Amino acid sequence: MRDIEARVVRLRFIGNFLAVLALAGLLTGAAAAAEEPARGPVTNLPLPRFVSLKTSEGNARRGPSLSHRIDWVFRHPSMPLRLTAEYGHWRRVEDREGQGGWVHYSLLSGVRTVVVTEDLAELHLKPDPGTPVMAQAEQGAIARLGACDPLWCQISAGGQKGWVPKTALWGVDPDEVRE
Structure with missing residues (x-):
């Protein structure tokens, strides 16, 4: 009788172990799918x-x-x-x-276009706050989107062109990089 109980316990353990492995496989697959955009x-x-x-x-x-x-x-x-x-x-x-x-x-x-979300956003010569300001854009202005690095985007509107912090724009994802 104890032998049968021991086998049942082993089978339950193996079944639970396989279930955990299967779940881990599903979770790994779900994580991979989450990384890839829909x-x-x-x-x-x-x-x-x-x-x-x-x-x-x-x-x-x-x-x-x-x-x-x-x-x-x-x-x-x-x-x-x-x-x-x-x-x-x-x-x-x-x-x-x-x-x-x-x-x-x-x-x-x-x-691709963006809306300026910050009042009088400064358009810099380069993606650096220490560079000269080429123009200013009013809040709500719509501009064409150019290149983006992790923190800055180049925009153009009304004959003006410059780099603006990404946080001052809507229409570009925070982690988006464009050449």
Whole structure:
């Protein structure tokens, strides 16, 4: 009888051990998947990502079709938007305040822009606060996004160009680097 009980205990131990190994394997796989960005089912591009408004007006709808009601209207051409989902010809987007909805893909552009979030943000000659200030940008200004290093981004607007701390911009991820 003790022999049978000992085998049962060993089998439980082996079963638990295998379950732990399987769980560890699943966790490792989940961690690897978490490191890789999600991809859009239509474009296979990373989600979320930033895009810009191609037109001077874009209706954001409650759902991905013309039959859904309009919840929001974007009215600033080149405005940066965070694209969070894809469905057919529709893209779910939001602005820096979280407002948005589903927009037809033809109203969006892959051209990268940013909104200046700091009042009178200084555009420096180089990505260094010790370099000369080339211009200043008002809060809410929309600028074209150029290169970015871990802390600074180059932007251009109104014929002016310079480097701004990434923390003064919306439309670029904190860890994003661009050449």
